Amino acid sequence: MTRRASSRWRTAVLACSVLLLSACATTSKSPGGKLDPWEKWNRKVFNFNESLDVNVLKPVATGYKKVVPEVVRNGVTNVFSNVSDGWSFVNNVLQGKFEPGLRDLVRFNVNTFFGLAGIVDIASDLGIEHQGEDFGQTLGVWGFGAGAYIVWPLLGPSSVRDSVALPLDRMATPAVVFNDYGTYLGITTLQIVNTRANLLNASKLLDEIALDKYTFVRDAYLARRRSLVYDGDPPDPAFQDNADPGVNPAAAATPLPAPDAASTPASAPKP
Amino acid sequence: MIKRLLVLLSVAGLLMAGAARAQEAPDALIQKVSTDVIESVKADKGIQGGDTSKINALVDSKVMPYVDFQRMTSAAVGRFWRQATPDQQKRLQDEFKTLLVRTYAGALTQIRDQSVQLRPARYSPSDTEVIVRTEVRGGRGDPIQLDYRLEKLAEGWKIYDVNVLGVWLVAQYQSSFSQEINSGGVDGLINKLAERNKGAAASAPSKS
Numbered sequence: 213m214t215r216r217a218s219s220r221w222r223t224a225v226l227a228c229s230v231l232l233l234s235a236c237a238t239t240s241k242s243p244g245g246k247l248d249p250w251e252k253w254n255r256k257v258f259n260f261n262e263s264l265d266v267n268v269l270k271p272v273a274t275g276y277k278k279v280v281p282e283v284v285r286n287g288v289t290n291v292f293s294n295v296s297d298g299w300s301f302v303n304n305v306l307q308g309k310f311e312p313g314l315r316d317l318v319r320f321n322v323n324t325f326f327g328l329a330g331i332v333d334i335a336s337d338l339g340i341e342h343q344g345e346d347f348g349q350t351l352g353v354w355g356f357g358a359g360a361y362i363v364w365p366l367l368g369p370s371s372v373r374d375s376v377a378l379p380l381d382r383m384a385t386p387a388v389v390f391n392d393y394g395t396y397l398g399i400t401t402l403q404i405v406n407t408r409a410n411l412l413n414a415s416k417l418l419d420e421i422a423l424d425k426y427t428f429v430r431d432a433y434l435a436r437r438r439s440l441v442y443d444g445d446p447p448d449p450a451f452q453d454n455a456d457p458g459v460n461p462a463a464a465a466t467p468l469p470a471p472d473a474a475s476t477p478a479s480a481p482k483p
Numbered sequence: 484m485i486k487r488l489l490v491l492l493s494v495a496g497l498l499m500a501g502a503a504r505a506q507e508a509p510d511a512l513i514q515k516v517s518t519d520v521i522e523s524v525k526a527d528k529g530i531q532g533g534d535t536s537k538i539n540a541l542v543d544s545k546v547m548p549y550v551d552f553q554r555m556t557s558a559a560v561g562r563f564w565r566q567a568t569p570d571q572q573k574r575l576q577d578e579f580k581t582l583l584v585r586t587y588a589g590a591l592t593q594i595r596d597q598s599v600q601l602r603p604a605r606y607s608p609s610d611t612e613v614i615v616r617t618e619v620r621g622g623r624g625d626p627i628q629l630d631y632r633l634e635k636l637a638e639g640w641k642i643y644d645v646n647v648l649g650v651w652l653v654a655q656y657q658s659s660f661s662q663e664i665n666s667g668g669v670d671g672l673i674n675k676l677a678e679r680n681k682g683a684a685a686s687a688p689s690k691s
Contacts, residue, residue, distance in 0.1 A: 342625055413589075420683040421586045423659045423675050431658055432650050439649025444628050448614055451632060451644060453554070455561035455657045 247361050247434060254363040258426050261368055265408075270415075273408035287331040288406045291386060294323045294330025296344055299384035303345035307353040315340050346384070347377035352441030361430050369433040509633045509640045510601050512549065513615045517599035520545050524594040531592055538588040546587075551634065551641040552576055558643070559656040560664070560672070567669045575669070578676035583652075585683055597621040599629070611635040 248254065277285070297320040304313030319335040319342070327334045336342065351373050352358070359372030370378060387399035422428030439446050507515075523545060524530050529537045556576045557564040567575065599617050606613035612634050619627040630646035644653045663672040 417586065417589050420679070421582060423656075423663055423679060427659045427662055428655070431655055435650040435655065436648060439628075444649055445616075446649075449651070449654070451558065451612075451653070452561070452657070453558045454564070455558065455654075456661070 248430060249360050250362065254361065255426055257363040257365055260365060261363065269404070269408050273405050273412060276405050277409040277412060285406060285409065288402065289410060290323070290327070290333045291330040292403055292406070293333065293342060294320060295386050296384055297323070297342065300343050300345040303347055303350045304343070306350045307345065312343060316343060347380045348374035348437065349441050351377055358434060358437060361434060369429055371434065371437065374437065507639065509613050510604055510615045512640050513617060513631055514599065514601060516546065516549055517617065521594055521597060521599065524591050531594070533588065533592045535588065538591060539584060542584050542587065549640070549642055551636070551643045552580060554643040555653060558653045560660050561657055563661065563664045563669060571669050571673065574673050578673060578680060581680045582676060
């Protein structure tokens with residue numbers, strides 16, 4: 213019953229995503245602002261997520277980190293990572309990368325059978341590294357551009373392409389094997405809290421180096437995802453000494469007088 | 484005419500002298516600087532503990548000589564750079580540097596048993612702008628991708644952009660910067676950067 217409800221929900225998300233995809237097929241592909249036609253709405257969702265984080269998730273994650281010993285937290289991280297290795301195997305195969313896929317499979321097997329169901333990451337010690345391919349990346353390899361930037365409530369930054377993949381990628385968790393909703397919810401909560409706890413340092417840094425957190429997160433997300441699609445080795449975008457990332461819609465009301473006429477238009481690479 | 488020729492000749496002389504000093508290949512330079520920094524951090528408990536003045540000294544002596552920070556800043560500011568006065572340009576550089584060094588400081592305090600490994604290069608010896616790709620390994624977790632753009636100047640190779648985990652630093656700041664400039668002009672951006680730097684300095688826990 214609950215499973216059906218959740219699968220119906222997933223179908224709804226997928227349908228929405230496809231709609232959005234067709235709606236934004238014409239969005240431009242330069243970095244930053246132009247990739248974000250729904251910025252006004254996205255900012256609202258972002259702020260909602262932020263306040264939820266500050267008031268609920270971050271305090272809980274901080275407490276979790278304080279109470280739960282590091283060894284246990286690492287074990288939890290490893291178990292979730294192990295399941296994602298399985299999913300990574302599937303995606304590597306879907307992308308036609310069989311040798312990396314084989315490495316995922318070896319990792320998954322070694323850690324599942326010799327690493328106590330994934331609690332101990334033996335494979336990394338053996339030099340077989342985590343790759344973390346997901347379906348969003350697979351779609352990217354298949355030729356789907358990222359499309360517009362989207363911020364989802366609770367789930368955070370995404371793109372049209374990654375949103376299409378989201379229902380599948382969200383299923384790559386140990387929680388899916390449990391039929392009872394309570395367990396599913398419990399495991400999902402643990403995963404979210406544990407992940408947030410791992411990111412406490414990073415989010416502190418983010419607060420310090422971002423001028424506008426929304427913009428910073430958006431640009432980093434899009435760049436990072438693009439890089440991941442190319443396995444960390446994308447065709448190098450041309451370096452822009454005189455970039456014109458475009459006038460931000462939010463700031464367009466108070467434009468700067470007389471922009472430099474000699475500026476070269478930004479020619480951005482396809483994401 | 485003669486004067487111009489003399490200038491030209493002396494410039495050519497300088498260039499050749501520079502070229503002689505710049506024999507070092509860009510990837511060798513990156514390897515050297517990275518190893519140098521890592522060794523310095525390992526040898527200094529103060530830096531590991533986040534001692535700001537020590538970190539600044541380390542960055543100034545070991546890293547900045549190999550960075551074209553003006554190009555880095557001007558590219559991040561983009562087309563607005565030429566509208567800025569020399570004074571504004573200097574302040575932009577100073578504040579941006581403070582911001583980045585603080586970020587870098589956070590990374591430095593995490594160094595324990597890391598080492599830097601070069602990834603296969605894709606440039607030819609005649610290139611004057613290259614990308615050197617490295618990976619930081621060691622410690623817990625996955626290797627961290629760290630790439631550099633370098634340009635060949637008279638005085639040798641200089642870094643002008645860094646890529647952390649797939650994100651190029653200059654591009655990362657371009658839209659943030661233009662956003663601030665669009666709403667408050669160049670001074671608006673300078674003030675915003677200064678405000679961030681002050682705020683972080685005030686909230687820094689280990690301000691010894």
